[in-house]
Amino acid sequence: GQQLNQSPQSMFIQEGEDVSMNCTSSSIFNTWLWYKQDPGEGPVLLIALYKAGELTSNGRLTAQFGITRKDSFLNISASIPSDVGIYFCAGYNFNKFYFGSGTKLNVKP
Amino acid sequence: EPEVTQTPSHQVTQMGQEVILRCVPISNHLYFYWYRQILGQKVEFLVSFYNNEISEKSEIFDDQFSVERPDGSNFTLKIRSTKLEDSAMYFCASRVHTDTQYFGPGTRLTVL
Numbered sequence A: 001g002q003q004l005n006q007s008p009q010s011m012f013i014q015e016g017e018d019v020s021m022n023c024t025s026s027s028i029f030n031t032w033l034w035y036k037q038d039p040g041e042g043p044v045l046l047i048a049l050y051k052a053g054e055l056t057s058n059g060r061l062t063a064q065f066g067i068t069r070k071d072s073f074l075n076i077s078a079s080i081p082s083d084v085g086i087y088f089c090a091g092y093n094f095n096k097f098y099f100g101s102g103t104k105l106n107v108k109p
Numbered sequence B: 001e002p003e004v005t006q007t008p009s010h011q012v013t014q015m016g017q018e019v020i021l022r023c024v025p026i027s028n029h030l031y032f033y034w035y036r037q038i039l040g041q042k043v044e045f046l047v048s049f050y051n052n053e054i055s056e057k058s059e060i061f062d063d064q065f066s067v068e069r070p071d072g073s074n075f076t077l078k079i080r081s082t083k084l085e086d087s088a089m090y091f092c093a094s095r096v097h098t099d100t101q102y103f104g105p106g107t108r109l110t111v112l
Helices: none
Strands: A004-007 A010-014 A019-025 A031-037 A044-049 A055-058 A061-065 A071-076 A085-093 A096-099 A103-108 B005-007 B010-013 B019-024 B031-037 B044-050 B053-057 B065-068 B075-079 B088-095 B107-111
Touching (some): A031 A061, A031 A071, A044 A071, B005 B088, B010 B019, B019 B107, B044 B075
Parallel strands (some): A010 A103, B010 B107
Antiparallel strands (some): A004 A019, A031 A085, A055 A061, A085 A096, B005 B019, B031 B044, B088 B107
8 A cells, every 4th residue: 555654753841942843755645634633633734735746724733745756844833832743644546545554643731 | 523433432342253344424525435543543444435346445455344335324334253453443524526535433443
């Protein structure tokens, strides 16, 4: 199957700091998605990207669809304690979604 | 806001028993999915379903698994003879025509 490499695996930051995480793949994707998952709950869609080069924001979150269509980035500005959770990237091709291994974000008040 | 719902939230079963996990996708959605997430690991694709048939399935989705859409609203995942390694969170997801899919809250399956 198509593999997504997500990094970093985990991050420990102070409240107010900016955060950046990314996903790369050897395969091209038509769509990139970013999800957040809280413990014991399902992933919640944060941002969807449909075109290469697209830059989309959702509040303090900004994500970009890489020009090569093989990568995507998620930035969180001015982090707050409720940003804690696991962030997953997902790529879509041919009616299948492939997920990255997640970035666990810890925010210290 | 419409959402995907799943029942039960937690299912405990004995090894070898059959389980059925239920999902109610968002009402106007056309594509349906099941995923599995073993504790601490990433979300893994199991199967996609469109137009009353399976459109894609992964190598995890073997003969022990089956899916059905028995009526206009429910979408079920059946595991015929559960194994210890089937213990995981199972997520249902659905989408319309766009590539954006929405997840349910999950069913935690514990096989003893």
